[in-house]
Amino acid sequence: MFLGIDLGTSGVKVVLIAESGAVIDEATAPLTLTRPHPLWSEQDPEAWWHAVISAVTELGSRHLLERVAGVGLSGQMHGAVLLDANDRVLRPAILWNDGRAGAACIELEQREPASRKITGNLAMPGFTAPKLIWVAQHEPDIFARTARVLLPKDWIRLRLTGEAVSEPSDAAGTLWLDVERRRWSPAMLAATGLEERHMPRLVEGTEISGQLTVEVANTLGLRPGIPIAGGGGDNAAGAVGIGVVHPGKAFLSLGTSGVIFVADDMVKPDPDRAVHAFCHCIPGSWHRMAVILSAASTLTFATRLVGATDEAELLAEIETSGVQARPQSRLVVLPYLTGERTPHNNPAATGVIFGLDGASNRADLGRAVLEGVAFALADGLHALEAEGGPIEKLSVIGGGARSKLWGRILAASLGCPLVYHQGGEIGPALGAARLAQIAAGGASVSEACPPPPIGRVIEPEAALAEALEPRRILFRRLYADLRSSFAGSV
Incomplete structure (x- = not known):
């Protein structure tokens, strides 16, 4: 068997796969983050380790883990874990969704004018290098x-x-x-x-x-x-x-x-569009x-805001009221x-x-959240x-992949078919386990990485796309109108 460990933001997920590639079992352990100041987002690395132990121990209660022949790692990207000369953590990890380093991005590109050419990317506050400035x-x-800087996984x-x-x-997301x-x-x-x-040595994701x-x-x-395989950043492992x-x-x-990911055979930078x-x-x-x-975090926020028991309850209300x-x-x-980030x-x-009015209800707000995320992804x-060039279809992974309702809204907003694979909600942990199998010599890339069987395909609905278009236009206009107000709020 092969074990994949994915260190997410909201939890650690571990998955066990057989030599055939079939998923045997999975387990999760929750994580929380702290926001001690506006724009800040941090986690305690020790909490990550305890969550890994908890999730793997849960799997061990159901399976003989001594049969595991290799482990792969995946995780949230861009986080800065600062260690001293004895590899002790010096401060809470600064996460990918931390925005405090905005001014540092400008300074970084001033210090190294060739930054975008070297890294292929625009300096963004979530990346690791500006955090160190x-x-x-x-x-x-x-x-x-600080004697060493490591990424979370x-x-x-x-x-x-x-x-x-x-x-x-994962290293590509540091700007180093x-x-x-x-x-x-x-x-x-x-x-x-x-x-x-100050940096770790580098191996490929499929290497030991x-x-x-x-x-x-x-x-x-x-x-x-x-x-232990080199592994991958969460999105690469998800791929x-x-x-x-x-x-x-x-x-x-x-x-x-939310991420739209396209595989390439060469570097194709487009920093001007924040790609x-x-x-x-x-x-x-x-x-x-x-x-x-x-x-999905926006749906979680809306669920809490309107007092729904959980996301499933809110989604059911939206479904009942119509798409x-x-x-x-x-x-x-x-x-x-x-x-x-993008764009x-x-x-x-x-x-x-x-656009709230006296008739607005919980389902209306929940639907607007689903649409807003879809519109933001359409911009990306x-x-x-x-x-x-055009992307003909998108496979879907992640927890939000469970919602067929959201899939219809997304397909209509993006204008392309969405392909849902069996087990697609497992995400990066499955990719990490596959990388472990490759690194351990159990399979080649082509053997270990077939697309999982297709469960369903959601095609774009012309009538729904037409109904969404006025709000999509308004969505884009609102950002343009509010951009200066956002800047003034910091």
């Missing part, structure tokens, strides 16, 4: 003691193996990587006051990064010495799980954030992404709860509810297609 300016004692690897290692798909050459950039490191000695230590093996119920490993293949991820151009976790491959920072809003409704939600690159953007799709 912020730390140097605001927490100089912490910066002076790579800190888990350090706990598993004692080795500081990363891989190109020369994305085309798949190696650390001395110039980008120097722009943040760091050197290559280290072996499980005896102590951790005893804690988790695994065999000591089994290989492996859904079989998006060949150029032109694409998927939509509906997790805490991400990163390495894939498959050797010799790259990918582009359009990213919105709040997707379309009341005729002539102008209820629109901008889902920018933690700022936005706006605006950490100061906030969520907006526009437009950015991707502007340089890369």
